[in-house]
Amino acid sequence: MGNKVGVFTDEQIEAFQDCTFFTKKEILRIFRRFRELAPNAIPKVMSSVDTNRIRLPYQQENPFCERICQVFSEDGTGALSFEDFLDLFSVLSEIAPRELKTVYAFKIYDFDGDNYLGKEDLRSTLRCLTRNELSEEEVEFVVEKVLEETDLDDDGKLSYIEFEHVISRSPDFMTTFHVRI
Structure with a gap:
């Protein structure tokens, strides 16, 4: 079954489906959102090279x-390819x-990339969550309380295992750590 001239080849769509939780329709919807971020920079038809070569710089909408974007960008810069x-x-x-x-x-949350959530990671997380609206004393108080409650x-x-333990007790995690396409 041939693909009429479209955004991706059938092979590209199959590869994307194999690596994600999405249907063809959802992949095309995500591509439209990707292209809307920079319509002049993103071609309407993407070759397999383009899907990893063309990158968008992150845009500040969320703290x-x-x-x-840094975590999901392959090179850690925050510039995202379509993949x-x-x-x-x-x-x-x-x-x-x-x-x-x-x-x-x-x-x-592991801002320094050391595979632990240390005090500085927790401070950075808290600053993002509160958009820097807490005083340093308030930040330190919250960091100490978090560690007191979760650092087993x-x-x-916090190690990954300790973090996972906290998440397992958080009923809201699955409903807050998602985005609708």
């Missing part, structure tokens, strides 16, 4: 926007499993 954009939407889709979402949530081995930082 975690920059950090999310990066598709991965982001796949992980944040309503049907992505909790385990996958937890891995990416941890990466987003008392090492002053």
Whole structure:
């Protein structure tokens, strides 16, 4: 079955479907959203090279926007290719499993990339969440309380296992860590 001239070839669509939780229709809808961000820079027809070569710089809409884009961009700069954009939407889709979402949530909060959520990571997270509206004393108070409640081995930082434990007790996680396409 041939694909009339469209955005992607049948092979590209199949590859995207194999790597995500999306149908062809959803992939095309995500591409339209991607293209709307920079219609002059994104071609209407994407070759397999274009889907990873053409990148969009992040745009500030959400306090975690920059950090999310850094985590999902293949090179860590925050500039997203269509494949990066598709991965982001796949992980944040309503049907992505909790385990996958937890891995990416941890990466987003691990600002320094050391595989722990230390005090500075928690401060950065809190500043993003509150848009820098708390005083330094308030930030320190919250960071200490978070560690007091969640740092099970008392090492002053959260490991992935400790973070996963917290997420497993959070009924709102799945409904808040997603985006509709």
